[in-house]
Amino acid sequence: MQKITFRIGAFSVSVSYLQQRNTSGLYYYRRAIPSPLRHHYNGKRELVYSLKTKDLNAASQKAQELALQHNNEFELLRHNITPPPVFTIPPASPLPAELVPAPAEEQPITLDEIKTNALKSYLGNKKKTTEIARCFGYFSELPPILSHIKKRDVLRVVESLKTDHQLKTATIKKAVGFISRQVKLTLQLHDSGIPNPFAGVPFDNIKKDAEKRHTFEAVELQKLKETIRKKSGLITAQIVGLLYDTGCRNAEIGGLKLEDIKLDTPIPHLVIKPHEQRGLKNDNSERLIPLTGMSLEFAKIVTAAAQPGQVHALPATSKITNLKVIVALRL
Structure with a gap:
C-alpha cells in the first residue's frame, strides 16, 4: 500500500493510497481493489484518480476522503448492496484519524504489471519510456510471476549481462535499481509481503570496468x-559543427x-528546450x-540550407536521441 508521510507541526502523518507523478507533479489516489469485488x-485491479493538485496537504485530505468512501463502498458490495452509482472526488475536509488497510492481494503480481505501472507514470516522456522498456528487457528471461523470482x-x-552482453x-546497476524501486512501489500498493528479489543485489566492481574517455x-x-x-x-558534419x-x-x-536558432539578435544563440519529439x-x-x-x-549554414516550411533544423535527426557523429564522419 502506497504511503506518503508529511509533518503538521510536531506531528508526522502518514497518508495511504497517495502517489505523486514524476512528470506532472500532480498527486494521484491509487488503491487495489479486493479480488472478490473486481467483477x-x-x-x-486498482482504482486510480487524479486529485488535480500538486499540494500535499490538499491531496492528503482528498485521498483520505476517497479512502473512507471506498471502505464503505467495498463493505456494501461484500453484502451485495449496490452503492450510490455516481462517485465523485469530495472537497477537502479535516484529516480522519486512520484508514482501514486494503485487503491483501490474492492475484499474483507479475513483472509485466510492474513494467506497465512504471510506463504509466512516465506517459509522454519518450526517453524515459524507452529506458524503462530497456531495463525490463534485460530481465525478460526471468519467471513472469514476481513471487517465483529468487535473488x-x-x-x-x-552476470550474463556483464559477460555475454558486455x-x-x-x-x-542502474537498471536493477530502477526495477527494484518499481517492485517496492507495487508491493506497497498491494500491501504484499513478497520479498523484493531486486533489492540488495551486490555490485563490487562498480565503475572499475568503465571506459576512460579520450581527450582530443x-x-x-x-x-x-x-x-x-x-x-x-x-547532416553529421553540421551536428558536429553545432556541437x-x-x-x-x-x-x-x-x-x-x-526557431531555436536565433541569429538576428545582438548575441546569436541556441534555445535549448524540450520538444514533443525530444525531451x-x-x-x-x-x-x-x-x-x-x-x-x-x-x-548559418543550417539556416541558409533550410527549405520553405521546414520545421526541424536537421530533419533527418529530429527523432534521434543518441548520435554517433564522430564515427559517421569517418575521420
Whole structure:
C-alpha cells in the first residue's frame, strides 16, 4: 500500500493510497481493489484518480476522503448492496484519524504489471519510456510471476549481462535499481509481503570496468575542424559543427528546431528546450547557448540550407536521441 508521510507541526502523518507523478507533479489516489469485488469494476485491479493538485496537504485530505468512501463502498458490495452509482472526488475536509488497510492481494503480481505501472507514470516522456522498456528487457528471461523470482535468478542474469552482453556494471546497476524501486512501489500498493528479489543485489566492481574517455589533442581538433568544413553539406558534419564551442549534448542538437536558432539578435544563440519529439535530460538543461566560432558558422549554414516550411533544423535527426557523429564522419 502506497504511503506518503508529511509533518503538521510536531506531528508526522502518514497518508495511504497517495502517489505523486514524476512528470506532472500532480498527486494521484491509487488503491487495489479486493479480488472478490473486481467483477463489480469490470475486472480492474486498482482504482486510480487524479486529485488535480500538486499540494500535499490538499491531496492528503482528498485521498483520505476517497479512502473512507471506498471502505464503505467495498463493505456494501461484500453484502451485495449496490452503492450510490455516481462517485465523485469530495472537497477537502479535516484529516480522519486512520484508514482501514486494503485487503491483501490474492492475484499474483507479475513483472509485466510492474513494467506497465512504471510506463504509466512516465506517459509522454519518450526517453524515459524507452529506458524503462530497456531495463525490463534485460530481465525478460526471468519467471513472469514476481513471487517465483529468487535473488539468485537476478544475480544469474546480472552476470550474463556483464559477460555475454558486455554491459558495463554501472549500466546494469542502474537498471536493477530502477526495477527494484518499481517492485517496492507495487508491493506497497498491494500491501504484499513478497520479498523484493531486486533489492540488495551486490555490485563490487562498480565503475572499475568503465571506459576512460579520450581527450582530443590540438592536432586532432584541428583535423576535425578541417574535415567538417569539407563535408559541411552532411547532416553529421553540421551536428558536429553545432556541437563545437557549445557544449551541448548530441540529442539536444539533433532535436533542434529552426526557431531555436536565433541569429538576428545582438548575441546569436541556441534555445535549448524540450520538444514533443525530444525531451531534455533534466529541468536544468533548459537554457540559452551563445553561438561563437565554429558553432556560429554552422548555424548559418543550417539556416541558409533550410527549405520553405521546414520545421526541424536537421530533419533527418529530429527523432534521434543518441548520435554517433564522430564515427559517421569517418575521420
